[in-house]
Amino acid sequence: MTARVGIVVRTRRRPDFLRRALADIAAQSYSDRRVVVVNDGGDPAEVESVVAEAGGAADVLHIAPGEGGRCIAANAGVRAAATELMVLHDDDDRWHPDFLARTVEWLDTHPGDAAVSVSTEIVYEEEREGRWVEVGRAPFWAGMQRISLGEMLSVNRAVPISVLYRAAVHEEAGWYDESLEAVEDWDFYLRVLARAGFGFVAGEPLAYWTQRPDATGIAANSMFALADAHARDDALVRDRALEQWTRREGDGLPLYLAAQQQQLIAHLEELSTRQSERLRAEIRDDLRREIDAHQPVWSRLRRLRRRVGRG
Numbered sequence: 001m002t003a004r005v006g007i008v009v010r011t012r013r014r015p016d017f018l019r020r021a022l023a024d025i026a027a028q029s030y031s032d033r034r035v036v037v038v039n040d041g042g043d044p045a046e047v048e049s050v051v052a053e054a055g056g057a058a059d060v061l062h063i064a065p066g067e068g069g070r071c072i073a074a075n076a077g078v079r080a081a082a083t084e085l086m087v088l089h090d091d092d093d094r095w096h097p098d099f100l101a102r103t104v105e106w107l108d109t110h111p112g113d114a115a116v117s118v119s120t121e122i123v124y125e126e127e128r129e130g131r132w133v134e135v136g137r138a139p140f141w142a143g144m145q146r147i148s149l150g151e152m153l154s155v156n157r158a159v160p161i162s163v164l165y166r167a168a169v170h171e172e173a174g175w176y177d178e179s180l181e182a183v184e185d186w187d188f189y190l191r192v193l194a195r196a197g198f199g200f201v202a203g204e205p206l207a208y209w210t211q212r213p214d215a216t217g218i219a220a221n222s223m224f225a226l227a228d229a230h231a232r233d234d235a236l237v238r239d240r241a242l243e244q245w246t247r248r249e250g251d252g253l254p255l256y257l258a259a260q261q262q263q264l265i266a267h268l269e270e271l272s273t274r275q276s277e278r279l280r281a282e283i284r285d286d287l288r289r290e291i292d293a294h295q296p297v298w299s300r301l302r303r304l305r306r307r308v309g310r311g
Contacts, residue, residue, distance in 0.1 A: 002034070002082065002083060003032050003033050003034035003083055004032045004033070004083060004084050004085060004104070005030070005032060005033040005034070005083055005084075005085045005086075005087065005100060005104065005164070006033070006034050006036065006077075006078065006081025006082070006083030006085065006086045006087070006167065007025055007033055007034070007035045007036070007081075007087055007089050008036050008038060008073075008074060008077030008078055008081060008086065008087070008088050008089065009021050009022070009025075009035060009036070009037045009038065009058070009077075009089050009090070009091055010038050010040055010070065010073045010074060010077065010088065010090050010091065011037060011038065011039060011040065011042065011047065011090075011091040012039070012040040012041055012042045012218070013041075013042040013043065013046075013218050014042075014091055014092070014218060014219065015046055015047075015049075015050050016132070017091040017092045017132075017219075018037070018047065018050050018051075018091045019050050019053065019054065020091075020092075020094070021089060021090075021091045021092070021093070021094075022035070022037075022050070022051070022054040022057075022058065023054065024089075024094045024095055025089060025095075026054065026055075026057065027095075027097050028095065028097055028098075028099065028100045028101070029097050029098050029100070029101045030098075030100035030101040030104055033100065034059070034081055034083055035057060035058035035059070036058065036059050036060075036061060036077045036080045036081045037051055037058045037059070037060045037061065038061045038063065038068075038073040038074075038076055038077040038080075039060060039061065039062045039063065040063050040068040040069070040070075040072075040073040041063060041064065041065040041066065041067070041068050044060075044062045047060055047062070048060060059080065061076055061077060061080050063076065069178065069181065070176075070181065070182070070184060071175075071176040071177060071178040071179075071180055071184045072178050074088055074176045074184065075175045075176050075178065078167060078170070078175075081167075082167075083167060084166065084167060084168075085104065085107065085164055085165070085166060085167065086164070086165055086166075086167045087100075087103075087160070087161075087163065087164045087165070088160035088161070088163075088185070089160075089161060090160060090161060092210050092212075093159075093160075093161035093207070093208060093209055093210055094123070094161070094207075094208040094210065095161065095206065095207055095208065096204070096205065096206040096207070096208075098206065099118065099206045099207060100164070102118065102201055102206055103116050103118060103164035103201065103206075104164065106199050106201055107164065107166065107199070110197065110199050112196065112197045113196065113197035113198060113199040114165055114166050114168075114169040114173075114192050114195070114196035114197065114198065115147075115163055115164065115165035115166070115169065115189070115192055115196075115198050115199070116163070116164055116165070116198070116199035116200065116201060117147050117157075117158040117162045117163045117198070117199070117200050117201070118162050118200070118201040118205070118206040118207050119139075119144070119201065119202055119203055119204065119205045119206060119207075120139075120140040120141070120158075120159060120161070120162045120205055120206075120207040120208070120209055121137050121138070121139055121140060121205035121207070121208050121209070122137065122138045122139070122140050122208075122209050122210075122211055123136075123137055123208045123209065123210045123211070124136040124137065124138070124210075124211055124212070124213070125210055125211070125212045126212070126214065127212075127215070127219070132212065132219070139205070140159070140209060141157055144157065144200070144202070145200065145202050146200050147189075147193070147198040147199070147200045148193075148198075149190070149193040149194065152186070152189060152190060152193055153190070156183070156185065156186035156189070158185070158189060159185065159207070159209050160185050161207045161208070161209055162206075162207035162209070163185075163189070165192065169192055169195070169196065172195050172196075173188065173191035173192050173194075173195055174188075174191060176188055180233045180236070180237070181226060181229040181232075181233060182226045182229040182230040182232075182233045182234075183230055183233045183234050183237060184233075186234075186237070187233075187237050190237070190241075242254060
């Protein structure tokens with residue numbers, strides 16, 4: 001019998017993280033699940049060994065070096081899972097034990113929603129004596145109460161570890177865009193939001209997005225290691241949407257908004273210049289008052305020199 005929830009674990013040459021991810025999934029209170037580990041160009045024997053250590057409770061899909069990538073791995077895993085509900089659990093992220101139970105319940109009671117996200121906490125890690133240990137936490141979008149298209153157009157407000165969605169939405173919204181090296185989740189969420197509801201479970205964090213700002217190489221987070229790709233692909237997604245708009249509606253509105261943006265930038269720069277000049281004048285006046293109060297002789301000499309100069 002096919003499991004109801006598919007969990008795709010993308011991994012590449014990070015056995016310790018993969019081992020932790022499989023243990024994290026095993027701790028879920030919701031058990032009707034199928035795990036697909038997608039080995040994106042790593043050593044097949046290493047991945048098979050880690051999965052075997054975890055009890056073999058996962059199917060493994062190997063992608064040859066140079067033939068994969070984040071989006072290819074995600075699409076391959078989703079297709080292999082072939083379940084009603086889907087979630088991407090990258091090898092370095094974690095869940096609250098009730099993540100699946102709470103998100104499945106939401107989609108069961110909100111049939112109009114194609115996806116649901118949860119309150120998420122950023123977990124900062126540092127490497128100490130060969131182990132990655134937690135060194136701090138911070139809320140991701142503290143106080144957020146919803147996922148909306150308007151806010152998502154500005155910046156991504158969800159991460160893969162926090163989103164469970166109906167696999168059927170791929171039929172309308174399409175798959176993860178394999179031409180992108182980064183921001184594939186944001187691009188996909190925008191397409192989902194344009195077609196269906198996107199729920200949100202507020203309150204206690206149920207997903208933990210781990211970040212290692214100082215890490216380099218294979219242990220680095222994509223948002224740091226692929227910073228240039230993030231900026232490039234963010235612009236690409238926006239340009240594609242703008243191109244579709246202008247083909248359909250013309251370029252009148254974008255041209256008007258671009259002009260307004262330039263005027264706003266110029267106005268802000270002018271305000272900044274004025275404030276800087278005013279601040280410098282205030283500092284200069286404060287210094288003079290301090291000198292007058294504490295060095296009266298030098299103050300009188302300065303005033304006398306100004307009068308002589310004017311004469």
